[in-house]
Amino acid sequence: MTSLRRLWGNLRDSFWFVPALIVAGSLVLAVALIDADSTGSKTWLARWPRLFGAGAAGARGMLSTIAGSMMTVVGVTFSMTLVALALASSQYTSRILRNFMRDRVTQVVLGIFAGIFTYCLIVLRTIRGGEEGAFVPSLAVTGGVVLAIGGIGALIFFIHHIASSIQASSIVASVADETREAIDRLFPGALGQDPGTADGPPAASVRPEGNWQAVPVKGVGYIQSVDNAALLRLARELPSIVRMERGIGEFAIPGTPLASLALDGPPDQATVAALQAAYSLHRHRTVEQDAAFGIRQIVDMALRALSPGINDTTTAVMCVDHLAAILAQLASRAIPAPQRYENGELRVIAIGPTFASLAAEAFDQIRDSGSGNVAILLRMLDAVEIIGSLTGNPGRRRVLREHAQWLAEAGERTLESPRDRVRFGHRLAQVRAALGRSFFPKT
Numbered sequence: 001m002t003s004l005r006r007l008w009g010n011l012r013d014s015f016w017f018v019p020a021l022i023v024a025g026s027l028v029l030a031v032a033l034i035d036a037d038s039t040g041s042k043t044w045l046a047r048w049p050r051l052f053g054a055g056a057a058g059a060r061g062m063l064s065t066i067a068g069s070m071m072t073v074v075g076v077t078f079s080m081t082l083v084a085l086a087l088a089s090s091q092y093t094s095r096i097l098r099n100f101m102r103d104r105v106t107q108v109v110l111g112i113f114a115g116i117f118t119y120c121l122i123v124l125r126t127i128r129g130g131e132e133g134a135f136v137p138s139l140a141v142t143g144g145v146v147l148a149i150g151g152i153g154a155l156i157f158f159i160h161h162i163a164s165s166i167q168a169s170s171i172v173a174s175v176a177d178e179t180r181e182a183i184d185r186l187f188p189g190a191l192g193q194d195p196g197t198a199d200g201p202p203a204a205s206v207r208p209e210g211n212w213q214a215v216p217v218k219g220v221g222y223i224q225s226v227d228n229a230a231l232l233r234l235a236r237e238l239p240s241i242v243r244m245e246r247g248i249g250e251f252a253i254p255g256t257p258l259a260s261l262a263l264d265g266p267p268d269q270a271t272v273a274a275l276q277a278a279y280s281l282h283r284h285r286t287v288e289q290d291a292a293f294g295i296r297q298i299v300d301m302a303l304r305a306l307s308p309g310i311n312d313t314t315t316a317v318m319c320v321d322h323l324a325a326i327l328a329q330l331a332s333r334a335i336p337a338p339q340r341y342e343n344g345e346l347r348v349i350a351i352g353p354t355f356a357s358l359a360a361e362a363f364d365q366i367r368d369s370g371s372g373n374v375a376i377l378l379r380m381l382d383a384v385e386i387i388g389s390l391t392g393n394p395g396r397r398r399v400l401r402e403h404a405q406w407l408a409e410a411g412e413r414t415l416e417s418p419r420d421r422v423r424f425g426h427r428l429a430q431v432r433a434a435l436g437r438s439f440f441p442k443t
Contacts, residue, residue: 013102015110022111023118026147030122030140037137056129059141063127066148067120073155074113080159081106084166091310092171093300098284099174103165109158116147168315172301176322179294180329182287187333211264212243214257215272221281223248225289228348230278231259232340234271235347238263242275247351249290252281291326292353295361298323306369306376316370317379323362324383330358331391356399359387363403372414378427380407385431401435404428 011017085100100106123140164170223246235242241262246252259275261267267275285293302319305312335355340348363380370376381404388400411424 018107019111022115026115026119033140063120070117189334212260217252217258218276225280227278243349244351371410374420
């Protein structure tokens with residue numbers, strides 16, 4: 001299942017898969033209309049001679065013009081796409097290029113143009129005139145004209161779409177939406193009485209440190225996903241405990257430990273192969289099982305905006321706003337504990353994100369790069385207060401108080417203007433008061 005999911009993700013992110021499907025559909029459409037022309041449609045087509053009455057030479061010329069213009073448009077579309085990719089990579093971060101590549105509008109528009117070209121070639125091949133025995137598929141030729149008009153509309157829409165998609169607000173919102181969808185999948189449950197702690201036997205029943213047999217990494221790359229069901233099944237069949245040594249998003253190097261098994265002797269090759277197969281390694285990270293990577297992309301855009309060469313505070317503030325929305329969504333979610341039990345027995349000790357780690361991923365580097373920028377520091381204080389208002393978990397509120405303290409230190413150290421220091425100090429006092437108050441859930 002993991003391999004199929006990765007294959008589908010690679011196909012979805014490619015520039016060729018959706019266009020190939022559209023080209024195949026246009027080929028089927030051309031054959032169907034030609035077949036309809038050749039099976040007795042002349043009687044009713046003759047009723048509209050101005051619409052369906054083109055001769056062989058005229059039909060060839062028109063379809064040849066459409067086919068040639070479509071290939072020109074395909075070249076223009078590819079050029080616009082590459083310019084947008086280059087601009088986004090230099091202005092924001094290269095890690096967002098995958099979002100452009102998987103953009104469905106771009107894939108469909110490229111497929112439409114290539115499909116119209118293929119359609120015209122198929123219809124052109126069937127047109128005959130003169131001594132060859134006249135045959136002009138009028139219905140198919142008219143279909144080519146209709147497709148060409150639709151292609152013009154697609155080109156205009158694509159120009160509008162590409163101009164909108166390279167705006168900073170669109171790029172940040174797209175990454176943030178994808179990250180929030182990943183959080184919905186990974187952490188669907190609301191907080192309970194003991195948030196972040198999975199149900200299971202007391203800690204005293206956990207098997208103590210003993211004979212752990214390491215299973216090495218096979219291959220090289222980032223861990224994109226882990227088949228947790230496969231790990232649980234493997235631990236049950238041995239029976240043993242599987243302890244993850246590398247988590248999702250980490251870079252795996254061949255020969256280093258991937259996971260460990262609580263066994264008295266080395267595992268057999270079948271066990272090693274099964275455990276390695278539960279991990280999916282690739283050259284880049286994805287957001288599907290790695291919400292931290294979505295946060296990482298937004299942080300990278302904020303850091304690029306705060307760099308001296310760009311100095312775009314507005315974009316950085318926008319990134320902080322979306323990071324606040326992501327952490328606010330996460331604040332009320334239950335994050336599974338590392339220990340995974342089955343029928344009262346510890347089976348898997350996992351490595352996964354925590355609220356503290358995701359908050360650090362979101363705020364630490366922006367706080368350091370934004371030091372001295374009162375707009376960034378004030379907006380980060382706003383974010384901390386908003387997130388704190390949505391969680392009653394003492395541990396998470398303690399994490400937020402620590403971030404407020406680190407922001408206070410950064411402001412004290414880097415803000416030079418007396419007016420900025422007064423504004424920052426007043427807002428800091430409000431945030432500290434809000435985080436220090438007892439939490440009363442909203443009714």
